[in-house]
Amino acid sequence: MIKKIRFFIQLSFLLFTIILLSSFNQGNQVHDFFRSIHFFPTFYYLAKFILPTFLYITLLMFIAPLLIGRIYCSYLCPVGFIQDMVFKITKKIKVNQNIFSMLSFISNFILIISLVSIFTSSNYQGIFDHYSHFVRLFSLTYAAGLVSFIFIFLFLFFILIVPLFIPRFFCQCLCPSGAIYRILNSNSLLDITLSHACNHCGICEPTCPTLCIRDGAIIKNACITCFECIESCPNKAFEIAFKFPWQKSKTLLNKNNKRREIFNAFLLITSGLLAFFVIKKTGSANLIKTNLIIPPGAKSLRNFYSSCTGCNLCLTVCPTQVLKNGSSRNGNAGFNKPYLDFNEAYCSYECNACLSVCPTGALSYSGLLRKQLIKIGESKIDETSCIPFIHKRICGSCAEHCPTGAIQMVLVDNVLAPKVDINFCIGCGICQKVCPTSPKSIKVDPQTVHTYAYSPKKNIPKKQQISNEDFPF
Amino acid sequence: METSRRTLLKWSLLLTGYLFTSPIKKVFANIPLKKYPDLIAIKDGSPAQMFDAGIAAMGGMKRFVKPGQSVLVKPNIGWNRTPEDGANTQPDLVGKIIEHCKTAGASKIVVFDNTCNTMSSCYENSGIKKAVEKAGGTMLPSDNEKYYVEKDIPGGKILKKAKVHKAFLESDVVINVPTLKHHSSTKMTASLKNFMGVIWDRQFWHKHGLNQAIADFPLLRNADLTVIDAYLVMTKNGPRGISTDDVLLKKMQIISTDAVLADTAACKILNLNTSEVAYLKLAEDLKLGTTDIKNSNIKKIYINTKA
Numbered sequence: 001m002i003k004k005i006r007f008f009i010q011l012s013f014l015l016f017t018i019i020l021l022s023s024f025n026q027g028n029q030v031h032d033f034f035r036s037i038h039f040f041p042t043f044y045y046l047a048k049f050i051l052p053t054f055l056y057i058t059l060l061m062f063i064a065p066l067l068i069g070r071i072y073c074s075y076l077c078p079v080g081f082i083q084d085m086v087f088k089i090t091k092k093i094k095v096n097q098n099i100f101s102m103l104s105f106i107s108n109f110i111l112i113i114s115l116v117s118i119f120t121s122s123n124y125q126g127i128f129d130h131y132s133h134f135v136r137l138f139s140l141t142y143a144a145g146l147v148s149f150i151f152i153f154l155f156l157f158f159i160l161i162v163p164l165f166i167p168r169f170f171c172q173c174l175c176p177s178g179a180i181y182r183i184l185n186s187n188s189l190l191d192i193t194l195s196h197a198c199n200h201c202g203i204c205e206p207t208c209p210t211l212c213i214r215d216g217a218i219i220k221n222a223c224i225t226c227f228e229c230i231e232s233c234p235n236k237a238f239e240i241a242f243k244f245p246w247q248k249s250k251t252l253l254n255k256n257n258k259r260r261e262i263f264n265a266f267l268l269i270t271s272g273l274l275a276f277f278v279i280k281k282t283g284s285a286n287l288i289k290t291n292l293i294i295p296p297g298a299k300s301l302r303n304f305y306s307s308c309t310g311c312n313l314c315l316t317v318c319p320t321q322v323l324k325n326g327s328s329r330n331g332n333a334g335f336n337k338p339y340l341d342f343n344e345a346y347c348s349y350e351c352n353a354c355l356s357v358c359p360t361g362a363l364s365y366s367g368l369l370r371k372q373l374i375k376i377g378e379s380k381i382d383e384t385s386c387i388p389f390i391h392k393r394i395c396g397s398c399a400e401h402c403p404t405g406a407i408q409m410v411l412v413d414n415v416l417a418p419k420v421d422i423n424f425c426i427g428c429g430i431c432q433k434v435c436p437t438s439p440k441s442i443k444v445d446p447q448t449v450h451t452y453a454y455s456p457k458k459n460i461p462k463k464q465q466i467s468n469e470d471f472p473f
Numbered sequence: 474m475e476t477s478r479r480t481l482l483k484w485s486l487l488l489t490g491y492l493f494t495s496p497i498k499k500v501f502a503n504i505p506l507k508k509y510p511d512l513i514a515i516k517d518g519s520p521a522q523m524f525d526a527g528i529a530a531m532g533g534m535k536r537f538v539k540p541g542q543s544v545l546v547k548p549n550i551g552w553n554r555t556p557e558d559g560a561n562t563q564p565d566l567v568g569k570i571i572e573h574c575k576t577a578g579a580s581k582i583v584v585f586d587n588t589c590n591t592m593s594s595c596y597e598n599s600g601i602k603k604a605v606e607k608a609g610g611t612m613l614p615s616d617n618e619k620y621y622v623e624k625d626i627p628g629g630k631i632l633k634k635a636k637v638h639k640a641f642l643e644s645d646v647v648i649n650v651p652t653l654k655h656h657s658s659t660k661m662t663a664s665l666k667n668f669m670g671v672i673w674d675r676q677f678w679h680k681h682g683l684n685q686a687i688a689d690f691p692l693l694r695n696a697d698l699t700v701i702d703a704y705l706v707m708t709k710n711g712p713r714g715i716s717t718d719d720v721l722l723k724k725m726q727i728i729s730t731d732a733v734l735a736d737t738a739a740c741k742i743l744n745l746n747t748s749e750v751a752y753l754k755l756a757e758d759l760k761l762g763t764t765d766i767k768n769s770n771i772k773k774i775y776i777n778t779k780a
Contacts, residue, residue, distance in 0.1 A: 141523060284661075319591050322617045349551050350598075387680060393627025397679040400590055405715045409657045416658055436676035466722040471514050471773060472741045473766050 002227050003207075006074065011012040014452040021138050021316070035359040037061045037072065038131040038177050040114070044307040044360040045407050047118050052361065065184040069225030073181055074209075079130055080171050080224075084209050090164050092205045097214055103172040104182065105220040105264060109211065111179035112272045120276060121284045121302070123333040126309020127151075131359065132177045139312035145188040145326015147336045148312055166211045172222060182249055186220045187245040192230070194218070198237035207232040282333065292339035293446040294375040296347065297355040297363035300449040308362035312337030314354035320345045322429070323354065340376070342444055344431030347376070349403035349428055372404075373452045377427025377444035378409065379420045386441040388417035398431035398442050404456045407431060418442070423454045490528045508532070510772040511587055512729040512738060518776035520566035520704045523726040526774050527700075528573060531728055537698050538646050540578030545585075545644035546570055546610065547696075549667050550599050552713050553590035559705035559720035560713060561599040562652045566702050566726075570648060571584065572663035583623045585613035586670040589713075592616040613640050621673040628759065629689035631682045637693065649696035649732065653703040653739050655711030655719075659683060660779050661750045662712050663739040664699045664732040688755035691732060695761060701727040703742055733762025735768055736776035741766070 017104040020034060026035040036054035045052040049269050052058075061072065073080050084341070110128050119126040126132045136148060144152075171178040189394075198216045205213050206231055212222035230238040243330075275434040284306035284412070295314060298304035315323045315338060322345035323338045338354075340347055352371040355363045379398075387395040399407040399418050406424035409416040420442075427444045435442050509532050515523040521619045526664035528534055538544055548562035556564055567584065574582050584605045588595040592615060596602040602612050614620065620634040642646065651667035659666060668690050669675050703725040725742060729735040733756045740750050747753055747764050757764045 181619060186508075264608065348594070349552070350590075350594065394658045394683055395679045396683070399657040400712050403715070405710050434676060436680035456724060457718075464717070464722050465720070469723075471516065471725070471738075472744070473514075473738055473771065 002231050005322075006226055006228065009075050010043050010078075010084070013076050014078040014081050017134075021135065021313075030423050031357065031359070033057060035077070035131065038129075039180055040118075040126075040129045040131055040177060040309075041359045041361070043115070043118050043267050043363070044309075047121065048303075048307065048361070061183070065181050066188050068190045069188045070181045071186045071225060073168075073178060074177050074224040074226035074392045077130075077171070079134055079159055080168060081174070082159050083168050083170060084407075086160055086163040087167045087209065092165065092167075092211070095166060095211055097219065099166065100172070100212065100219050100222045103166075103169075104179075106173050107175070107179040107182065108264075108268055109271055110174060111176045112268060113207070113275045114176040116272060116275050123282060123284050123287075123305045123307035123337075125306070125313065126360075128174060129309055129311075130170070130174050131175060132309040132311035133310040135313050135316075139315045139325075140193075143321070143324040143326075143341075144315060145324065147326050147337070148308070148310065151310075153334065168222075168224070172210070173226070182221060185223065186227060187226075189242050189244065190225070191241050192218060192223070192225070192227075193239050193241060193245045195239045198233075199235060200352070201234070203234060204229045204232045204238075221286045223392050270343065277349060284333070287330075288448070290446045290448045292327055292334060293342070293377050293444060294337075294450075295323065295338060295354050295363055295431070296371050296376050296450070297351070297358070297365065298376075298450060299364065303370065304362050305333055305337055307360045310336050310361055311359065312338065313357050313359060314338055314363065316355040317357050319351055319353065320348050322347050340429060341430040343440065344433065346430035346433040347428045371424065373455060375426050375447060375451050375453045377425075377429065377446050379425050379427065379431050379442055379444050381418060381420060382443070385439070386417070387437065388412065388415045397434045397436055401430045403428060403430065404453065405454075406453075424456055426453045481754065509536075510770045511731060512727065512734055512766075512769055512771045514738065514771060515728070515774045515776065517724050517725045520563040520702060520726065520727075521569040522776055523724075523758040524566055524569045524573075524700065524728070526776055527726060527728040530566055530772055530774060531698075534577040537648070538574050538577040538579050541580050542578075542645035543581040543583070543643070544574045544579045544646045544648060544751060545573070545583050545640055546648045546650055546746075547641070547667065547671060548584065548586060548601060548606075548650040549654075549662075549670065550586040550595050550601050551589045551670065553588075553594045553598050555598055556600050557705070557717060558714055559652065559707045559717075560654070561595075562602065562650050562702050563704050563728040564600035564604035566700070566704075567650060568603050568608040570650060570700065571605060571608035571610040572743075574646075574648075579646075582593075583613050583644065584610050585591075585614045585615045585638060585640060585732075587638070587675070613638075618673055624693060624729065626689060626693045628692050631685045632678070632689035635677075635693070638671045638673075641671040641694065646698075647694065647696045649699045651699075651701055652705075652707075653701055653742060654707040654714075655709050655743065657711065659687070659750065659752060660711065660745055661736070661740050661743055663701050663736045664696065665736055665756060684751040686698075687752040688759055688761070689755065691761050692759060696732055697730070698736070699729050699732045701735050701738065701739050703727065706742065708743065731762040733757055733764060734766065737764045737766050738771075 032054040036057035042058040114128050158170045194216045200216050210222045212219040277448050284302045290301045294304050322340050324341045325338045352368050355365045383389045392415050396409050399409050404424045406421050407418050410419045429444045431442045432440050432444050496725050513527045513530050515527045528751050548567045550561050552560040556561040605612055621638055624637045625634055626632050649664050649667055651663045654662050656662040665687050703723050705720045706723045707714050727735050727738050737747055753764050
């Protein structure tokens with residue numbers, strides 16, 4: 001029964017996630033819930049000393065495993081569900097039990113790297129975050145770039161191929177959220193133990209989705225508290241008890257010897273320090289100038305690169321598909337960060353989809369009216385190739401598309417030629433997109449720090465202007 | 474029946490009479506009767522009201538659309554803006570024209586525009602999609618090169634070839650429904666310039682001489698009826714406009730069979746001289762119409778809005 005309920009909840013949550021991710025609209029409230037239950041989007045906010053509006057859900061998800069264990073992993077997580085399904089194909093009965101301690105060791109290491117990189121504003125902070133990996137799958141059809149494809153390929157390898165041999169490999173080894181849940185779970189109030197009624201029949205062992213029951217004991221590091229073992233036991237030997245962490249008796253399986261524990265701790269501290277220095281060297285503080293146009297809402301290059309995980313959600317929702325990923329023009333730091341390419345598309349003036357969906361706060365949402373003033377670049381006209389300057393005939397393609405009126409046609413040598421007023425230019429790039437010359441005569445220069453342009457809508461009259469004149473013919 | 478001499482005479486007289494008069498009838502039929510005015514200017518009404526009155530004075534939609542014909546209504550849906558901003562044709566007017574085509578017996582009515590902003594958002598926010606679907610027309614997609622076919626333009630000076638939307642070539646009747654706006658480089662955009670929305674590569678026109686290209690294109694096919702919507706007129710910062718500050722409520726409409734004449738009247742409404750809008754003269758040189766508004770037969774209709 002529990003097995004069926006668990007399958008149903010997992011499946012419905014997977015479907016719910018897919019529907020949500022493929023039907024984003026601006027300012028989606030469900031999205032807040034979805035991103036807050038993974039800890040990491042909240043950490044990106046906290047690293048910048050911002051308290052996100054969905055912090056309370058994260059706190060709730062922090063307390064829940066302390067009370068009842070890893071129910072997020074076992075009942076909700078779509079990535080875990082996929083791995084469960086994959087593992088059912090091979091129906092392996094046993095894995096080497098030494099593997100669990102190795103997996104949890106790697107998992108600790110990855111958790112430390114992830115946390116250090118987030119709180120040191122590194123540019124490489126999102127590479128283990130399972131939320132970003134899962135969202136990135138939806139950007140397959142978009143211009144996601146080579147690095148994203150490698151990430152997608154590796155992620156699919158680890159959730160579709162490896163779990164054939166090791167159950168829940170991604171959750172046990174690579175997922176930093178899984179590591180947090182594992183640590184919380186080993187200290188949780190609810191404790192599943194085997195009583196003396198157990199006759200070591202071994203019926204429960206293959207029913208466990210992570211195969212963590214061995215000889216009448218549960219390996220706590222691998223247990224995801226799915227409760228499936230409880231109903232499988234013919235003798236009803238499983239007991240659910242509420243115990244504080246210090247009251248728990250350590251069984252032989254969960255006890256490490258002391259020397260190994262000290263060695264582990266030493267290794268973790270050194271690796272943490274190493275990670276800290278490596279990341280500090282490649283951190284966002286090294287960024288001085290951008291060669292690529294970064295999306296509106298990013299505030300500045302440093303702010304953007306230090307919390308963007310390259311999940312490509314903004315690419316997926318962009319209606320004009322101006323957002324691309326995977327350019328090497330900003331060096332290694334920008335290898336999986338989105339940018340705007342104005343040669344084939346432009347940033348729509350009436351849209352703020354990317355700002356409203358960004359899960360990590362790399363793009364901060366501030367309403368459409370504010371976004372329409374954010375200056376992400378400045379247009380510059382190249383007078384040596386612009387048609388009115390060299391051929392002496394009108395073109396005006398840029399001026400007619402400009403949404404803010406920054407480009408005006410003025411008389412130069414008796415020909416109307418474009419002129420940019422940079423006070424009004426927001427760098428939306430529509431001028432570059434529609435410029436008929438090749439190479440483009442008008443180009444948008446990227447801004448490293450985003451400022452606000454002058455508002456073009458200053459003097460809007462409250463009443464409509466009416467003219468009562470007769471036909472002039 | 475008995476054939477008497479009298480009946481034989483009677484019939485032969487009738488036959489000779491018929492044989493003599495039938496060529497004369499033919500000649501009369503070929504003389505264009507100046508029954509309808511060249512241009513109708515309507516004022517002081519809602520866009521739909523003005524069209525009702527104007528098309529009645531033009532001889533009704535039956536004059537242009539024969540039963541069973543397919544019709545293309547080509548409004549200006551270039552921008553992702555609302556009807557109040559005056560950047561696109563008023564949706565009520567487009568809906569009304571489709572209703573008139575329907576009553577005239579049109580088999581299929583299609584509407585499209587190659588938009589400057591994203592197509593779906595333009596169709597949606599301009600209100601035209603809603604109005605068209607309510608009136609029984611079809612919105613055609615225009616955002617892919619596959620909908621366009623390459624065509625030679627006979628006699629074009631700069632524009633020898635253009636990729637034209639299939640619906641523009643396949644429809645039996647083309648009704649051009651532009652909105653009157655200021656334009657940053659050509660000074661005015663109305664009926665002739667509205668044809669830029671049926672071709673794929675607009676940038677070619679900009680690159681090789683915008684005014685001449687605008688004048689060249691109608692050589693391929695001119696509109697059978699032009700309805701210029703001058704209800705909300707964008708008088709500056711066109712063709713996109715920045716705010717509602719740019720538009721002026723003029724409540725006018727121009728209906729004509731001659732696109733050049735309609736444009737000439739429209740440029741007067743914008744307080745421009747005919748010489749300032751360069752493509753009008755170029756189009757007149759290509760015998761697409763006349764800019765001589767003084768010697769044209771103009772009918773002005775004033776609608777009492779209170780009635």
